[in-house]
Amino acid sequence: MVRVRFAPSPTGFLHIGGGRTALFNWLYAQSKQGKFILRIEDTDKLRSKQEYVDEILFSLKWLGFNWDEVYYQSQRFELYREYADKLLQQGKAYIEKNPEGKEAVIFKVPQQKIKVNDLIRGSIEFDSSILKDQVLIKSDGTATYNFACVVDDATMNITHIIRGDDHISNTPKQILLYDALGFKLPEFAHLPLIMGMEGGRLSKRTGATAISDYRKMGYLAGALVNYLLLLSWSPGDNREVIDAKEAIKLFDIKNVNKTSATFDLKKLDWMNNQYLKKEDPLKLTEEIIPLLAEKKYIDKDNFDKDYLVSIVHLFQGRLTTINDFPDWADFFFLPEIKMDPLAKEKHLAKDLSKEFALFTEKLEGLEKFDLVSIEEAFRGMVKDLGIEAKVLIHPVRVALTGKTIGPGLFEVIYYLGPERVKERLGLWIKKE
RNA sequence: GUCCCCAUCGUCUAGCCUGGUCUAGGACAAGAGCUUUUCAAGCUCUCGACACCGGUUCAAAUCCGGUUGGGGACACCA
Numbered sequence: 001m002v003r004v005r006f007a008p009s010p011t012g013f014l015h016i017g018g019g020r021t022a023l024f025n026w027l028y029a030q031s032k033q034g035k036f037i038l039r040i041e042d043t044d045k046l047r048s049k050q051e052y053v054d055e056i057l058f059s060l061k062w063l064g065f066n067w068d069e070v071y072y073q074s075q076r077f078e079l080y081r082e083y084a085d086k087l088l089q090q091g092k093a094y095i096e097k098n099p100e101g102k103e104a105v106i107f108k109v110p111q112q113k114i115k116v117n118d119l120i121r122g123s124i125e126f127d128s129s130i131l132k133d134q135v136l137i138k139s140d141g142t143a144t145y146n147f148a149c150v151v152d153d154a155t156m157n158i159t160h161i162i163r164g165d166d167h168i169s170n171t172p173k174q175i176l177l178y179d180a181l182g183f184k185l186p187e188f189a190h191l192p193l194i195m196g197m198e199g200g201r202l203s204k205r206t207g208a209t210a211i212s213d214y215r216k217m218g219y220l221a222g223a224l225v226n227y228l229l230l231l232s233w234s235p236g237d238n239r240e241v242i243d244a245k246e247a248i249k250l251f252d253i254k255n256v257n258k259t260s261a262t263f264d265l266k267k268l269d270w271m272n273n274q275y276l277k278k279e280d281p282l283k284l285t286e287e288i289i290p291l292l293a294e295k296k297y298i299d300k301d302n303f304d305k306d307y308l309v310s311i312v313h314l315f316q317g318r319l320t321t322i323n324d325f326p327d328w329a330d331f332f333f334l335p336e337i338k339m340d341p342l343a344k345e346k347h348l349a350k351d352l353s354k355e356f357a358l359f360t361e362k363l364e365g366l367e368k369f370d371l372v373s374i375e376e377a378f379r380g381m382v383k384d385l386g387i388e389a390k391v392l393i394h395p396v397r398v399a400l401t402g403k404t405i406g407p408g409l410f411e412v413i414y415y416l417g418p419e420r421v422k423e424r425l426g427l428w429i430k431k432e
Numbered sequence: 433g434u435c436c437c438c439a440u441c442g443u444c445u446a447g448c449c450u451g452g453u454c455u456a457g458g459a460c461a462a463g464a465g466c467u468u469u470u471c472a473a474g475c476u477c478u479c480g481a482c483a484c485c486g487g488u489u490c491a492a493a494u495c496c497g498g499u500u501g502g503g504g505a506c507a508c509c510a
Contacts, residue, residue, distance in 0.1 A: 009510045138508035145510045169505035238458040267460040405471045
């Protein structure tokens, strides 16, 4: 039975890199019908915070990575102490007193060559002579990272350790501890790191680093996961858009790249748009409702949901993030539209009173106010006027929406409804 | 400084293991154009890479060595 774990330390928000590590662990567990275990590494009492634990759990769920078991290292101190005592008794560790007289347990590093067979990188060799003796239990009584990690991974029966590249140099230290404690060695797989656009690790200077930041920016969890998946893995057949469910079937840890990847927001944007296009309008609407409520564009306890779903559907294919929606679709919610001055200058500088009045008249004369009738009325009118459709389409769009871009004009007219259309066109009709 | 990892278009990658099918394929970005309804949507096209040197071989992006470059790790942090 495959058992993998994701072991974040709650000293900050869940990072993009952490999210990616969680993804590959989760994927591996799913593909092998194994267990995905979550372990909160909160041995650093000073830096660990409950709010970070909460945020990490929330983000993990948001990404869709559900865990089978969860452990907290802070509740396992006695276990680490027990194993440290064992090493002490066997003479594999010794006690050292610090200046204040407090005792720490130190591991005596044996001299030997250490060979790791990494599932992604192949064989890696180390010589333990480069290693200093390792602290196991700090003088405050808590376990160090490498020690707690080994004791936990072994006692939790973790079979595969999938983690970031930055842990490669911890691996020989840990292997020595596995040997000393008589534990069976797990398999190791080290994922390449994600880099920022300017080289070096992804950092706040390069852009947002927390998973929750991307949620707040309006990215869909599925799109983020898909994007992260493409960083160092490929489903083959020139495929790019692939959801987690399907990736489970195709995933093989051996096909994970060795090269570090640069995080490219532009491609994430594109990916998000791909997901937005195919997302169920109702589900999308549920995500958008809070954004509109926040801007007071709707009263979240009293609004026409079916109508909103239609509006969302109108826009979803052109959005980059869901956060774009309130700004792009504001004219459907505001009693008075926000006019883009450049749009006004370009399309409404000329007096179109006659044309707007005529179109208003045509619309009022319609038997049925539906898409087909609206378009027919408009097309018929421009034909009678002997002008090109686009000469009038753009000014009407600007008058109705305040923008030069948006969904098709006839859809806009249809969903705006006859009253609002008449009112907004009326503003541009000069009285004699 | 020491140790370790990595190296295909600007970016993500396919190909590399099992050398010839690669004048290196796809995607994002960028640029150009089309779409007699806009574009941040769609379609078409263009630009653009095997880091370098040497070796092995009839043949190297693919195998080997080195150089250079990038990254990571060297805490009583995790």
